[in-house]
Amino acid sequence: MKYGVIGTGAIGGYYGAKLAKAGCDVHFLLHKDYEYVVKHGLRVDSVDGSFLLDNVNAYRSTVDMPQCDCVLVCLKSVNNHLLTTLLPPLLKNDTLVVLIQNGIGVEDDVQELFPNVSLAAGLAFICSAKTEPGVVNHQCYGYINIGNFSCQNQSMIDDVVNDFRIAGIDANEVEYQEARWKKAVWNMPFNGMTVALNTQTDTLLRYPSTLRLIKEQMMEVVNAAKACGVKNIDESFADKMIDNTINMTPYSPSMKLDYEFGRPMEIRYLYQRPIEMARKMGFRMPKLEMLMDELLFIQDSM
């Protein structure tokens, strides 16, 4: 299996390097870090054991990359318009493209751009960050769930899951819709609320007003998922997410980091698209709609 990684950052750098270290043929698209990585390799500082990957197959442009069996798209979803030029050089007839991205609706939108490409969702549960050029810092977790969106060839999904496992990553296939909506139960309240109130997860859960609000926003996601046909997420799942988060160390979700560093926030796929989808099914998410509008204001006025 030949792998391509588009977006060699905290996520793509980690998973790509793990696969390459395990012997997979991995090709990395790099941008600012290209020179550094060619010279010094790609380093992963990890709680599970650090390592340096030298002789990295590094590229400045996908035009120079080989066609791949599997492409891991690890861009921030705000850059997905770039895929129309980035992706085609890597595609064969049966290439599987795995979108390791946040939110809901990314697969639908990419499928519209590439109607014949096989797509899957990659749901990464990982705390990692690119701390300096060519260095990924991996603090905790690391498992990935793969949800099949439009791949007719099941053995491709199996092969990718298997390669991840060989690379020492806990990978599992999951039901696509359920997985995306389950992740949204946590993502939609916490990403936006930490920005809107300029705080962290633990502080939000320490006050009765925001604890109540987070729970209500989670229930909006649970019920939106139901309206969209995902039946087996219920209130107990929301309660479990809250309990888990209370037991986590204080955490700034990715949108909070984007906000702090003045980067564009993933409002479209974390809010606009799921809100739109639920609304099409006749279900409104008023508190998350309001959060979306606050985030749009913050983004546009910052």
Added chain:
Amino acid sequence: MKYGVIGTGAIGGYYGAKLAKAGCDVHFLLHKDYEYVVKHGLRVDSVDGSFLLDNVNAYRSTVDMPQCDCVLVCLKSVNNHLLTTLLPPLLKNDTLVVLIQNGIGVEDDVQELFPNVSLAAGLAFICSAKTEPGVVNHQCYGYINIGNFSCQNQSMIDDVVNDFRIAGIDANEVEYQEARWKKAVWNMPFNGMTVALNTQTDTLLRYPSTLRLIKEQMMEVVNAAKACGVKNIDESFADKMIDNTINMTPYSPSMKLDYEFGRPMEIRYLYQRPIEMARKMGFRMPKLEMLMDELLFIQDSM
């Protein structure tokens, strides 16, 4: 008519001084400014003509004040628990107490404390501020609407309205419920949103996301009013409020000023009580509920 003013600030100082200047017998409760006002009088710097009121009937405690025909309560509503001790010395059998305060539910709560007292709402439309000790700065507007809450003696209401008019203040009697809810259509969105997004009215209306959100919050108030029996406020009223505000100079509502100066915010009467009342009638205001929860968080964590 003998008048008492509890809370000689931007509102009580202005209306009390105007009444006294017109010849009414007005008695002022003062706190920090007592010494200054006894020595130098109470000054009103006003767009409608500035004046100095000397020989002010000033008191440090209501125990020393005479019983009054009409008491103007101009405290911030966060201090209404003080009324149990402040008010009794001023009360005769037929005293009319006018609550010139923000929000919904103040009369209900004060009535519970004083079941036999005649109450009215005073809805002040005024831009004024106490800029230094003994000085009220009056920038614009100034009219007041009086809504009868529990006064059996209509001539008392008429007399008060008449005294305000003689003092050069545009005063009118209005229907109590309708007046309180109409003011809430503007108050509930703008007071909280300028705090939650740390901005001003004009900026909120300049972005499509917050313009939409403000309109939706206004419609929550319009429909809550309907649920509470106030039928003649409709969408066109909300639209008019938005148009008026677009044409206003950039404005920080009172809650924004409270927030900026680190003072407690009037969350109870601007949000909690109206939300409670509507909910009792089976109507939810989800976006204003969320705003309330955000404000409680901001208040508790500041």
